[in-house]
Amino acid sequence: MTRDDALQLDAQDPLAPLHELFQLPEGKIYLDGNSLGALPKATAERVRRAIEQEWGSDLIESWNKAGWIDAPRRLGDKLAPLVGARTGEVLVADSTSINLYKVLHAALSLQQGQRKKVVSERSNFPTDLYIADSVVRAHGGELVLVDTPDEIPAHLDERCAVLMLTHVHYRTGRMHDMALLTRWAQQAGALTIWDLAHSAGAVPVDLLGSAADFAVGCGYKYLNGGPGAPAFVWVHPRHHGLSYQPLSGWLGHAQPFAFSPFYQPAAGIQQYQCGTPAVLAMTALESGLEVFEQAQKLGGMAALRSKSLALTQLFMDEVEARVPQARIVTPKESAQRGSQVSLALNGDLSGAAYAVMQALIARGVVGDFRAGDPRRLEAEPHLLRFGFTPLYTRFADAFDAVTQLADILATEAWRAPEFQKQNKVT
Amino acid sequence: MTRDDALQLDAQDPLAPLHELFQLPEGKIYLDGNSLGALPKATAERVRRAIEQEWGSDLIESWNKAGWIDAPRRLGDKLAPLVGARTGEVLVADSTSINLYKVLHAALSLQQGQRKKVVSERSNFPTDLYIADSVVRAHGGELVLVDTPDEIPAHLDERCAVLMLTHVHYRTGRMHDMALLTRWAQQAGALTIWDLAHSAGAVPVDLLGSAADFAVGCGYKYLNGGPGAPAFVWVHPRHHGLSYQPLSGWLGHAQPFAFSPFYQPAAGIQQYQCGTPAVLAMTALESGLEVFEQAQKLGGMAALRSKSLALTQLFMDEVEARVPQARIVTPKESAQRGSQVSLALNGDLSGAAYAVMQALIARGVVGDFRAGDPRRLEAEPHLLRFGFTPLYTRFADAFDAVTQLADILATEAWRAPEFQKQNKVT
Numbered sequence: 127m128t129r130d131d132a133l134q135l136d137a138q139d140p141l142a143p144l145h146e147l148f149q150l151p152e153g154k155i156y157l158d159g160n161s162l163g164a165l166p167k168a169t170a171e172r173v174r175r176a177i178e179q180e181w182g183s184d185l186i187e188s189w190n191k192a193g194w195i196d197a198p199r200r201l202g203d204k205l206a207p208l209v210g211a212r213t214g215e216v217l218v219a220d221s222t223s224i225n226l227y228k229v230l231h232a233a234l235s236l237q238q239g240q241r242k243k244v245v246s247e248r249s250n251f252p253t254d255l256y257i258a259d260s261v262v263r264a265h266g267g268e269l270v271l272v273d274t275p276d277e278i279p280a281h282l283d284e285r286c287a288v289l290m291l292t293h294v295h296y297r298t299g300r301m302h303d304m305a306l307l308t309r310w311a312q313q314a315g316a317l318t319i320w321d322l323a324h325s326a327g328a329v330p331v332d333l334l335g336s337a338a339d340f341a342v343g344c345g346y347k348y349l350n351g352g353p354g355a356p357a358f359v360w361v362h363p364r365h366h367g368l369s370y371q372p373l374s375g376w377l378g379h380a381q382p383f384a385f386s387p388f389y390q391p392a393a394g395i396q397q398y399q400c401g402t403p404a405v406l407a408m409t410a411l412e413s414g415l416e417v418f419e420q421a422q423k424l425g426g427m428a429a430l431r432s433k434s435l436a437l438t439q440l441f442m443d444e445v446e447a448r449v450p451q452a453r454i455v456t457p458k459e460s461a462q463r464g465s466q467v468s469l470a471l472n473g474d475l476s477g478a479a480y481a482v483m484q485a486l487i488a489r490g491v492v493g494d495f496r497a498g499d500p501r502r503l504e505a506e507p508h509l510l511r512f513g514f515t516p517l518y519t520r521f522a523d524a525f526d527a528v529t530q531l532a533d534i535l536a537t538e539a540w541r542a543p544e545f546q547k548q549n550k551v552t
Numbered sequence: 553m554t555r556d557d558a559l560q561l562d563a564q565d566p567l568a569p570l571h572e573l574f575q576l577p578e579g580k581i582y583l584d585g586n587s588l589g590a591l592p593k594a595t596a597e598r599v600r601r602a603i604e605q606e607w608g609s610d611l612i613e614s615w616n617k618a619g620w621i622d623a624p625r626r627l628g629d630k631l632a633p634l635v636g637a638r639t640g641e642v643l644v645a646d647s648t649s650i651n652l653y654k655v656l657h658a659a660l661s662l663q664q665g666q667r668k669k670v671v672s673e674r675s676n677f678p679t680d681l682y683i684a685d686s687v688v689r690a691h692g693g694e695l696v697l698v699d700t701p702d703e704i705p706a707h708l709d710e711r712c713a714v715l716m717l718t719h720v721h722y723r724t725g726r727m728h729d730m731a732l733l734t735r736w737a738q739q740a741g742a743l744t745i746w747d748l749a750h751s752a753g754a755v756p757v758d759l760l761g762s763a764a765d766f767a768v769g770c771g772y773k774y775l776n777g778g779p780g781a782p783a784f785v786w787v788h789p790r791h792h793g794l795s796y797q798p799l800s801g802w803l804g805h806a807q808p809f810a811f812s813p814f815y816q817p818a819a820g821i822q823q824y825q826c827g828t829p830a831v832l833a834m835t836a837l838e839s840g841l842e843v844f845e846q847a848q849k850l851g852g853m854a855a856l857r858s859k860s861l862a863l864t865q866l867f868m869d870e871v872e873a874r875v876p877q878a879r880i881v882t883p884k885e886s887a888q889r890g891s892q893v894s895l896a897l898n899g900d901l902s903g904a905a906y907a908v909m910q911a912l913i914a915r916g917v918v919g920d921f922r923a924g925d926p927r928r929l930e931a932e933p934h935l936l937r938f939g940f941t942p943l944y945t946r947f948a949d950a951f952d953a954v955t956q957l958a959d960i961l962a963t964e965a966w967r968a969p970e971f972q973k974q975n976k977v978t
Contacts, residue, residue, distance in 0.1 A: 151609045158612050165608035173603060174596055181779055182591035183577045186584050189977035194779055221827025223801035224650060248813050253802035256815035260798040264690060353607055353620055353831035372686040375649035376679035383978050385923060387674050389682035401647025405779035407833045497811060551615035552809050
């Protein structure tokens with residue numbers, strides 16, 4: 127593979143026009159859309175209109191006229207096809223952590239105290255574990271954490287209430303088989319909760335086809351909704367009206383504008399709304415979701431998945447060919463990986479990952495660093511993470527990133543003092 | 553009082569320059585800042601910069617460089633002087649409902665199961681009651697609702713865990729004596745939670761001086777943070793590190809970027825953060841809070857309170873003089889009212905309030921309607937609400953609003969069919 131070959135792939139890429147829908151900074155190769163998605167070109171103007179016209183001029187009238195009040199459902203409907211859900215099943219609201227809190231309580235309420243064990247992975251994104259710990263305590267249950275996915279089936283027993291997994295792992299990019307694990311869990315009488323933070327917009331997800339029970343996900347990664355964008359929540363229709371979630375705010379009420387002192391949950395997914403929607407943040411996310419309506423015309427999630435796999439494959443092939451100091455932590459089998467590639471550095475270099483990433487960023491290649499588990503760096507090493515957003519990442523970007531990485535390691539450029547300085551947010 | 557007198561008051565108003573900091577629609581008299589505050593002129597450009605520069609160009613770097621990660625505390629520090637709190641005590645995050653959920657759990661956890669009764673008002677804003685109902689259930693307690701404030705003392709007994717009140721009532725604009733009720737509650741061994749949704753930025757609040765225990769409030773009313781702006785939460789420092797709130801997301805962790813699988817709450821108010829901050833929404837709210845930095849130079853909350861009382865007094869005087877069909881529901885004693893005036897219509901007109909408000913809005917006088925309790929319309933009638941935001945409301949606005957109201961009632965203009973149509977959001 128030469129750089130010309132990569133440029134040739136870009137020239138032939140049927141999704142290439144989507145790159146033009148994003149405002150990407152000159153001279154940067156942005157491979158961190160798994161942390162914060164890039165800015166769609168339409169967003170600034172869209173938000174400006176929401177601020178100046180809808181808020182500034184029309185003021186409260188916009189709750190009706192501009193459809194502010196319907197935004198959580200309207201955005202949910204735009205998001206639904208990306209995760210294999212139907213119209214009316216997805217709600218956009220609050221943060222991923224808060225939505226996870228809602229569905230964990232809902233799932234445990236469905237188990238009616240008969241089962242109280244929640245099973246997850248020790249290396250799951252920490253907020254998922256912290257929230258699960260809190261909910262499990264409230265129900266007098268227990269949180270069981272496995273070290274590897276292989277251990278999951280042994281814990282799907284008659285005490286298991288919920289199997290809670292992040293579909294694509296935030297560190298390794300490893301993707302679970304949602305349908306298979308859901309089937310195993312349900313055969314054991316457990317319910318499943320899927321965190322789609324690193325899946326929605328990056329890989330095809332089929333919630334209904336997998337017969338999953340609950341899902342949550344993030345609006346600011348592959349959905350390009352902006353920093354801290356609202357998150358989403360999905361509940362299988364078979365649980366609507368039966369499950370209970372405790373964040374019983376007024377906009378989850380059956381008749382919020384009747385101002386009754388007594389809570390009566392709305393039907394369906396609306397029950398999962400709590401407070402007033404964050405309209406400006408929703409506006410930015412809606413613009414991000416509308417990019418996928420353009421992508422739909424070019425083949426949608428299937429085409430995006432093909433390109434994502436080709437991008438990550440190219441990156442891995444080039445790393446294997448040109449970066450002997452690194453090893454690939456992400457599964458090489460395409461069915462088992464999401465849309466990112468994580469690398470660890472070998473031997474004595476293993477502790478240099480942070481500085482290497484800083485050196486990459488200084489050269490305009492933006493990925494990120496995730497610290498390993500200090501007690502078991504063999505199993506969970508320090509990582510260089512590279513996210514590939516098929517909407518805007520080009521094959522030449524993947525190729526060039528490897529070129530810079532190889533050079534930084536070959537020249538030991540990462541040893542410069544400025545690359546050792548720790549930032550507050552890594 | 554003539555219109556010229558009102559214009560004269562505006563001409564002499566030392567706070568008049570603050571009006572120029574807002575982008576108010578031509579030809580409208582906006583008296584609904586208690587529902588959605590108006591747009592500060594600086595906000596659109598501020599958000600544009602956050603979108604195009606911080607997000608679009610700098611991307612994840614902005615978590616450090618633009619201080620995104622510190623926004624919940626930075627905004628909290630800007631808000632603190634408005635509510636009588638100190639630097640480091642207020643956190644801006646999530647919605648009012650969700651923050652109330654956090655502090656209710658925290659307060660009940662402090663009572664260690666010894667007391668489980670939460671006392672509030674039946675006519676409190678519904679979301680407060682719905683959330684309290686949920687939290688009380690989780691703790692096996694009870695929610696006791698009083699019909700009038702006079703009944704509160706009788707319920708401050710040895711079973712009372714929490715007195716939860718909205719400082720300024722959303723329907724009537726009646727303001728509680730925070731210091732007195734807090735003292736009574738605490739003398740009985742209870743903790744207090746104050747919802748400042750209709751207070752923060754509208755009336756002086758002294759949380760520390762009142763020795764209150766917990767407070768929450770809203771960013772999109774008198775703080776002018778934009779539709780669905782993030783809310784805030786305050787916890788008295790004596791409870792820091794002792795109280796437990798169950799929305800234990802990663803950004804409430806002592807070391808979020810250590811990515812530990814075990815939750816360890818941060819010290820102080822930081823524990824009350826849950827997920828990733830909604831940066832774009834925070835940016836708009838920060839612009840709203842900075843208006844108060846300008847107001848500080850002109851006398852701050854004391855000056856704003858003087859103007860607010862003068863505005864509401866003028867409005868009430870004019871209604872009494874010129875609108876015989878209406879009665880004033882808001883307390884006339886200035887110590888007992890916030891920054892709004894609510895009217896009910898007399899006799900046969902009582903059911904016409906919705907149509908009258910629609911007719912007012914059609915003439916550019918924007919207040920809002922709040923339905924009464926259908927089972928006891930005498931005690932809780934349908935209301936016309938008028939909010940007076942001293943930052944931007946002028947005396948002539950108050951005068952002209954009464955002129956239109958008087959005319960609409962005298963001519964029965966409200967009977968037109970277009971004013972009977974019910975909107976989804978009232």
